[in-house]
Amino acid sequence: MADQFKVCSTCRRPLEFGANYYQCSVSTCQRAKTALFFCSVECWDAHLPMMRHREAWAEAVRAPTREEWALQQDEAARAAASVEVRTVNDGNETKAGGDEATREVLIVVSKLKNYIKAKSGMNTSDAIVPVLSDLVRELCDRAIESARADGRKTVLDRDVKPIS
Ligand SMILES: [Zn+2]
Numbered sequence: 016m017a018d019q020f021k022v023c024s025t026c027r028r029p030l031e032f033g034a035n036y037y038q039c040s041v042s043t044c045q046r047a048k049t050a051l052f053f054c055s056v057e058c059w060d061a062h063l064p065m066m067r068h069r070e071a072w073a074e075a076v077r078a079p080t081r082e083e084w085a086l087q088q089d090e091a092a093r094a095a096a097s098v099e100v101r102t103v104n105d106g107n108e109t110k111a112g113g114d115e116a117t118r119e120v121l122i123v124v125s126k127l128k129n130y131i132k133a134k135s136g137m138n139t140s141d142a143i144v145p146v147l148s149d150l151v152r153e154l155c156d157r158a159i160e161s162a163r164a165d166g167r168k169t170v171l172d173r174d175v176k177p178i179s
């Protein structure tokens with residue numbers, strides 16, 4: 016059995032079982048046979064000139080553990096690509112138990128980093144991604160309540176209000 020999950024498609028650095036890596040949002044870069052795996056957003060950036068995507072971003076993904084990987088051998092590669100971010104926020108602790116939707120990354124990491132870089136020249140820690148995702152979830156939860164209170168089944172722009 017392999018010592019590592021994959022190697023980075025750009026720099027060939029090993030991607031360990033159970034660790035985070037990045038994949039390209041474009042489906043042709045995720046196909047089982049030719050899938051690309053990246054150790055960092057920088058390495059993901061490096062494949063863009065070759066692929067000439069019209070619109071693409073890097074998605075943070077947790078590699079399967081060695082045991083999960085063994086089980087998933089026969090499944091499509093996409094099945095391995097479930098994003099798992101555990102929230103450390105007390106308020107979400109109970110909900111985070113089994114529900115994937117309460118843990119998923121809702122932020123396009125590469126776009127966020129580009130924005131902060133362009134605006135300020137600063138780098139961005141990956142650690143802000145789950146925190147921002149939680150904030151987006153909180154905004155959405157409030158918007159859902161607002162739509163529900165109105166008797167609607169569609170969340171509208173006016174339901175989204177700043178967290179004060
Ligand atoms: Zn790399």
Ligand SMILES: [Zn+2]
Nearest residue numbers: 039041044066
């Ligand atoms: Zn790509």
